[in-house]
Amino acid sequence: MxxxxxxxxxxxxxxxxxxxxxxxxxxxxxxxxxxxxxxxxxxxxxxxxxxxxxxxxxxNLHDTGRLPSVGLPDPAPPSARHRVDRTADGSHNDPGEPRMGMAGTRFGRNIPLDRIAPAAPEDVLSRPNPREISRALLTRDSLIPAESVNSLVAAWLQFMVRDWFSHGTSPVERPWEVPLMDDDPWPERPMRIMRTPDDPTRDPRAPAGTPDTRVNVSSHWWDASQIYGTGEQEQRLLRTGELGKLHVGDGGRPPVPADPSRDPSRVPGFWLGLAMMQDLFAREHNAICDHLHAAYPSWDDEELFQRARLVNAALLAKIHTVEWTPAVISHPTTVTALRANWWGVAGERAHRLFGRVSGSEVVSGIPGGETDHYGIPYSLTEEFAAVYRMHPLVRDDWHLRSATDDASLRRCTFRDIAGPGALEVMGATSMTDLLYSFGTLHPGLVTLHNFPKFLQEFERPDGHLQDLAATDILRNRELGVPRYNEFRRLLRLEPAATFEDLTDDPAWAAEIERLYDGDIEKVDLMIGMFAEKLPRGFAFSDTAFRIFILMASRRLNSDRFFTEYYTPEVYSRAGMAWIDDNTMVTVLLRHHPELRTVLAGLTNAFVPWRTAGRAGV
Incomplete structure (x- = not known):
C-alpha cells in the first residue's frame, strides 16, 4: 500500500x-x-x-487549492532522498502530492469558502475603523501580567510563527488609507497600512465572486524552517559544510551575512526574544550533530545535517505540544489532552517502556501513528494565523538582570530591543543573563487594554511607522476572517446575544457597545476573543482554543515525518533517544549551565523561574 x-x-x-x-x-x-x-x-x-x-x-477543514489557479510552485523532481529527508521548501512531504504544504502554496480555511467575506474597502475600513479600535479598546495603560508564565512564552511564540506562516512582503502600492479622528496624534493623515500581497497563483479568469486566497511564503509544515530556511540556496548559506553543522554567531548574535540585504535584524518582526530562540536552537542543532557523529562516525556532512534537522524539528514540536501550550493553557484537562497528543492516554512512561502499544492516536499519541489528512490536503489556515495574533504577550518594559545574583544590568523598552537595537543589547549582555531575565519576567495577558504601546507606534526597519494593533484588526477583515459572532457560529459555539454576554467586565461591555454603535454582529474577532472570560489557567480565549483543538493535532497527523516515518530507521536510534530525553529545561542547561540553580526543580521552562541568589526559596 x-x-x-x-x-x-x-x-x-x-x-x-x-x-x-x-x-x-x-x-x-x-x-x-x-x-x-x-x-x-x-x-x-x-x-x-x-x-x-x-x-x-x-x-472545519476547507481546501482553497480547488479554486482556479495558475503558475503553481514547481517542486523539484522526486528523488530517493525525499523519502527520508525534509526538503528545504517543504515539497515532497506527501509523495503522492509533492506540492502539498510547500512554500508558495495557499493558506487553507477553517470556514466554508462561501463564507469568506470580500475584502471591499467598505468592509475593511467600516466603522469603527481599525485605528479607532486600537485607541479605544487595545491601548495599554499599564501591563496586565499573565502571572502563571514567563516571557519566554512570547519569544517562543514568535519563533514558532516564523516557522509556520508568512504572507510575505507587502507591496507599497495601493495601501489601505485609514481615516483618523481629529484628536488622533498619528503623524501622517490618513494612516496608511500596506496590503497583504495578492495570491500570485490566482487565475485571473476565475469567475466573479471567487473567494480571495493568499499564499504562505513559508513551508506549511512544522519543519523548523525559521532555522533552516525555505530554499536550497538559503539553506546552503546557513550551513558550515562540516559535520552537518550550522553557522552560529559570537555571544548569541546571529552570523553577519556578507549581503546586507540578508541582515536578519532588518527584517520586520526581529527582536531580542526571537534572536535568543534562533541562537539557542541553532546551537542545539550543532549539539545534535555532535551526538550523531559520536554514534555514527562514518556519516558525512549531508547525512548528519539531515538527521539533525529531523531531530531538532521534532524536539521543537514536542516542546511546543507538551510544555509551551500546557503552560499558557494550564487547565488540568488541556494539560492532559496535550500530553496525550504526543504520548496518548497511555502516557510518557508507557511510551518509554514499551513504545507504541496501540495504533490508535488516542491510546499512543500521534507521533509514530498513521498519516491522515482527513480528506483535505494539508495546509495551515487563515483562521489559524488569525487566532495566533497575540501581541499582548509582549511587555513594553524590560528589566535585564544577572543570572548570578539578580543584580540590575539594564532597563530597556521594547523599542530598545527591536530591530538592530537587539544586536546592541546582545553584544552588551550575556545570553545567560538575557534568558534569566526573560524567565523571571511575566508576559502580558492576551486581553483588552493590554496591547504593547511600543507596537502601536512601531517603526519598521524601512522607517515606516505602523500601529500593529490597528494592523491586526485590518488583516482579519482584509483576509475575510469572520467577525466574532459569525466565527463562533461556524465553530458551532453560541454567539453573544448582548454585549454583557461578550465579557464579564461591565465597563468593557459598555465600551465595546459604544464603539460598535450597539451592533453586536460587527464586533471584530480579535476584540471578542480578547474580551472573553478565560477558562481557568488560560492566557487566551476559549474561542481561539477551538482552532487549536483542530490544528494542533493536524500539523502532526498530516506530516509523515511525525507519523509513519517517525521511526529509528529514518531518524536513527540515537536521534529518537534525543527527542525522548530532552525538554526545554535540558536544552537551556546544555548551552547555559550557569542557569542550573534558577532552573532547579522546574519541569516546565515556561513557568516563572526561581530568582537568583535565593536558593531554596
Whole structure:
C-alpha cells in the first residue's frame, strides 16, 4: 500500500461517522454548549474535547487549492532522498502530492469558502475603523501580567510563527488609507497600512465572486524552517559544510551575512526574544550533530545535517505540544489532552517502556501513528494565523538582570530591543543573563487594554511607522476572517446575544457597545476573543482554543515525518533517544549551565523561574 493510499484510508466526508462516533460528537457538542468542557472533571472533559475535535475535522477543514489557479510552485523532481529527508521548501512531504504544504502554496480555511467575506474597502475600513479600535479598546495603560508564565512564552511564540506562516512582503502600492479622528496624534493623515500581497497563483479568469486566497511564503509544515530556511540556496548559506553543522554567531548574535540585504535584524518582526530562540536552537542543532557523529562516525556532512534537522524539528514540536501550550493553557484537562497528543492516554512512561502499544492516536499519541489528512490536503489556515495574533504577550518594559545574583544590568523598552537595537543589547549582555531575565519576567495577558504601546507606534526597519494593533484588526477583515459572532457560529459555539454576554467586565461591555454603535454582529474577532472570560489557567480565549483543538493535532497527523516515518530507521536510534530525553529545561542547561540553580526543580521552562541568589526559596 502506498503512502498516498494509506493517508486517505480514514478520510473524507465519512470520517468517523459510525453510530458510536456520531453519538460522541453529538453528545460532546451538547455538553459543551450546556455545561462547558472546562467545568467538567478531567476524564469527561477529555471525552468532550475528543468529540469536539472529531466534529471540527469533519466540518472545519476547507481546501482553497480547488479554486482556479495558475503558475503553481514547481517542486523539484522526486528523488530517493525525499523519502527520508525534509526538503528545504517543504515539497515532497506527501509523495503522492509533492506540492502539498510547500512554500508558495495557499493558506487553507477553517470556514466554508462561501463564507469568506470580500475584502471591499467598505468592509475593511467600516466603522469603527481599525485605528479607532486600537485607541479605544487595545491601548495599554499599564501591563496586565499573565502571572502563571514567563516571557519566554512570547519569544517562543514568535519563533514558532516564523516557522509556520508568512504572507510575505507587502507591496507599497495601493495601501489601505485609514481615516483618523481629529484628536488622533498619528503623524501622517490618513494612516496608511500596506496590503497583504495578492495570491500570485490566482487565475485571473476565475469567475466573479471567487473567494480571495493568499499564499504562505513559508513551508506549511512544522519543519523548523525559521532555522533552516525555505530554499536550497538559503539553506546552503546557513550551513558550515562540516559535520552537518550550522553557522552560529559570537555571544548569541546571529552570523553577519556578507549581503546586507540578508541582515536578519532588518527584517520586520526581529527582536531580542526571537534572536535568543534562533541562537539557542541553532546551537542545539550543532549539539545534535555532535551526538550523531559520536554514534555514527562514518556519516558525512549531508547525512548528519539531515538527521539533525529531523531531530531538532521534532524536539521543537514536542516542546511546543507538551510544555509551551500546557503552560499558557494550564487547565488540568488541556494539560492532559496535550500530553496525550504526543504520548496518548497511555502516557510518557508507557511510551518509554514499551513504545507504541496501540495504533490508535488516542491510546499512543500521534507521533509514530498513521498519516491522515482527513480528506483535505494539508495546509495551515487563515483562521489559524488569525487566532495566533497575540501581541499582548509582549511587555513594553524590560528589566535585564544577572543570572548570578539578580543584580540590575539594564532597563530597556521594547523599542530598545527591536530591530538592530537587539544586536546592541546582545553584544552588551550575556545570553545567560538575557534568558534569566526573560524567565523571571511575566508576559502580558492576551486581553483588552493590554496591547504593547511600543507596537502601536512601531517603526519598521524601512522607517515606516505602523500601529500593529490597528494592523491586526485590518488583516482579519482584509483576509475575510469572520467577525466574532459569525466565527463562533461556524465553530458551532453560541454567539453573544448582548454585549454583557461578550465579557464579564461591565465597563468593557459598555465600551465595546459604544464603539460598535450597539451592533453586536460587527464586533471584530480579535476584540471578542480578547474580551472573553478565560477558562481557568488560560492566557487566551476559549474561542481561539477551538482552532487549536483542530490544528494542533493536524500539523502532526498530516506530516509523515511525525507519523509513519517517525521511526529509528529514518531518524536513527540515537536521534529518537534525543527527542525522548530532552525538554526545554535540558536544552537551556546544555548551552547555559550557569542557569542550573534558577532552573532547579522546574519541569516546565515556561513557568516563572526561581530568582537568583535565593536558593531554596
Amino acid at each position: 502506498t503512502l498516498q493510499r494509506r493517508a486517505g484510508r480514514r478520510t473524507g466526508p465519512g470520517y468517523r461517522t459510525s453510530p458510536a462516533w456520531r453519538l460522541l460528537t453529538t453528545a460532546a457538542g451538547a455538553v459543551d454548549r450546556r455545561v462547558g468542557w472546562d467545568r467538567l472533571p478531567v476524564v469527561p472533559g477529555l471525552l468532550v474535547l475528543l468529540g469536539l475535535r472529531v466534529r471540527l475535522r469533519q466540518k
